[in-house]
Amino acid sequence: MEISVSRKAHFNAAHRLHLPHWSDEQNKSYFGTCNNPNFHGHNYNLIVTVTGMLNEETGYLVDLKELSKIIEEEIEDRFDHKNLNLDTVEFKDLNPTAENIAVVIWKLLRAKVAAELRIKVTLYETERNFVEYTGN
Numbered sequence: 001m002e003i004s005v006s007r008k009a010h011f012n013a014a015h016r017l018h019l020p021h022w023s024d025e026q027n028k029s030y031f032g033t034c035n036n037p038n039f040h041g042h043n044y045n046l047i048v049t050v051t052g053m054l055n056e057e058t059g060y061l062v063d064l065k066e067l068s069k070i071i072e073e074e075i076e077d078r079f080d081h082k083n084l085n086l087d088t089v090e091f092k093d094l095n096p097t098a099e100n101i102a103v104v105i106w107k108l109l110r111a112k113v114a115a116e117l118r119i120k121v122t123l124y125e126t127e128r129n130f131v132e133y134t135g136n
Helices: 024-035 064-079 098-110
Strands: 002-015 040-053 118-124 130-133
Touching: 002 064, 040 064, 040 098, 064 098, 098 118, 098 130
Parallel strands: none
Antiparallel strands: 002 040, 040 118, 118 130
């Protein structure tokens, strides 16, 4: 029986959307206030969904305590209260859009979650703006 379980998490981070090979005017025109040279922040909400076959003996797909620990160590500890552009290696040369953040989170989790399980990352940048990434 295939089933999905999800875990919610949260982190706060600052960023600036900026492409160094574009002019300042082009960046400002395209990214608007998200290109503020002094950065801006978000209260990101994260939902990690894991899908796979239910272990009929235990009744678990995954141990949610273990999934919570992975999310805390790989995502929250890495990104919470950080300037993504300045404080993280993941976004040193990658524009920290919500889309790119979701992909980076997925890759970090993929390295820690059992290969037979599928992962979906849903990242809310604001209450109304969110992205989903499944590795495809």
